[in-house]
Amino acid sequence: MNTNEYKFNLLFLIAGLAICFMDGCQESHSEGVSNGSAGALDGPHQMAVYMRGEPAVKDAQIWKNNYAPGLKIQTRNYTVCTTLLEPLMLRQLPAFLESAYKAYQSQLPRMLNKTRPLEVYLFATRGQWEQFTRDTAGADAEIYLKIQRGAYTLNGIVVAYNIGRKQTFSVIGHEGWHQFNQRLFVYRLPSWLDEGIATLFETCRYHQGRFLFEPSRNLMRLGSLKRTIQRRQLIPLRQLVVLNPGQVLNGHGSDDAVVAFYAQNYALVRFLREYQYGIRLRNYHALLLGGADGSWPVPQNLASLAADRTRPLTVGWNTQISPILFTHYIEREIDRIEKEYREFCGKIVYRIRLK
Numbered sequence: 001m002n003t004n005e006y007k008f009n010l011l012f013l014i015a016g017l018a019i020c021f022m023d024g025c026q027e028s029h030s031e032g033v034s035n036g037s038a039g040a041l042d043g044p045h046q047m048a049v050y051m052r053g054e055p056a057v058k059d060a061q062i063w064k065n066n067y068a069p070g071l072k073i074q075t076r077n078y079t080v081c082t083t084l085l086e087p088l089m090l091r092q093l094p095a096f097l098e099s100a101y102k103a104y105q106s107q108l109p110r111m112l113n114k115t116r117p118l119e120v121y122l123f124a125t126r127g128q129w130e131q132f133t134r135d136t137a138g139a140d141a142e143i144y145l146k147i148q149r150g151a152y153t154l155n156g157i158v159v160a161y162n163i164g165r166k167q168t169f170s171v172i173g174h175e176g177w178h179q180f181n182q183r184l185f186v187y188r189l190p191s192w193l194d195e196g197i198a199t200l201f202e203t204c205r206y207h208q209g210r211f212l213f214e215p216s217r218n219l220m221r222l223g224s225l226k227r228t229i230q231r232r233q234l235i236p237l238r239q240l241v242v243l244n245p246g247q248v249l250n251g252h253g254s255d256d257a258v259v260a261f262y263a264q265n266y267a268l269v270r271f272l273r274e275y276q277y278g279i280r281l282r283n284y285h286a287l288l289l290g291g292a293d294g295s296w297p298v299p300q301n302l303a304s305l306a307a308d309r310t311r312p313l314t315v316g317w318n319t320q321i322s323p324i325l326f327t328h329y330i331e332r333e334i335d336r337i338e339k340e341y342r343e344f345c346g347k348i349v350y351r352i353r354l355k
Helices: 003-018 044-052 093-105 128-134 140-142 165-184 191-201 219-230 243-250 254-279 279-294 300-307 315-330 332-349
Strands: 024-028 057-063 070-075 078-084 118-123 151-154 156-162 203-207 211-214
Touching: 003 151, 024 151, 024 165, 024 254, 024 279, 044 057, 044 070, 044 156, 057 156, 078 093, 078 140, 093 118, 093 151, 093 165, 093 191, 093 211, 118 279, 128 140, 140 151, 151 300, 156 165, 156 332, 165 203, 165 279, 165 315, 219 332, 254 279, 254 332, 279 315
Parallel strands: 024 203, 078 118, 118 156
Antiparallel strands: 057 070, 070 078, 151 156, 203 211
């Protein structure tokens, strides 16, 4: 695929995320977030002192940058550079990221090791986010700037701006999975798997200082899935696993089709993890572990592209490798589980009411 074709598909990949707003992270009904003295804080120096008292924070210092006064926050697994100085939201961010990191690790049967902290840039305004993107994304900057509301992952770094606490945490949770596997996996993941898993971290609940991710309460994805079922527009599994969002939009010409694509991949990952009390969870773990270790049984040309993150992901690679992996790890005859998958989709949306 030529560079322009790759960028076109990349654009629709991130645009697909941008239009898919999630329910986000909810406060536990049993507790609130106390304001305390947070309302009296003024400026990054006081915020740095305030943030050092948070349990998930190892250190907080002034972040010198060209965009606005900011903080550089260190947690166990993350470095956060932010111009967002709103105390009540910022104090939850370290705990959210650490909770997300544990949730990402839980997708695999064993922990993966990293060599350095994961990086997140969170800006207070879109203008700051746009300028940072122009400064760092090079020739691809204009592609990312087409995101209307959301975040992106580039070169292993998550870049977001404040769109409200719930939605900001939702997009960071989603993009954080992409960052996690970009940094810790030997092989990149096919689109259906990467995007499907990312949707598991869009909805969560804050309880007693940590965040609990609840994929079964992702009403955005469930609503989209139910609407797709009602319209009799479910994509057959054999086609679903070889698609990416750009192809979907090219073929159907609507954002609704991309939303449906994400919803079906959300359901497919849940199906592999949950159906019949996790009957295929072992297969799912083996598939992910093979990607993490670089041990997939695939032809050398596909393995080389999977391992080389400097080369653009192509439609051809995704189309070729996806059925190989699915038939090796999940089911030799994909059509044999089509009925089970559709039944599962119907089951998880049974109580969803569309407006």
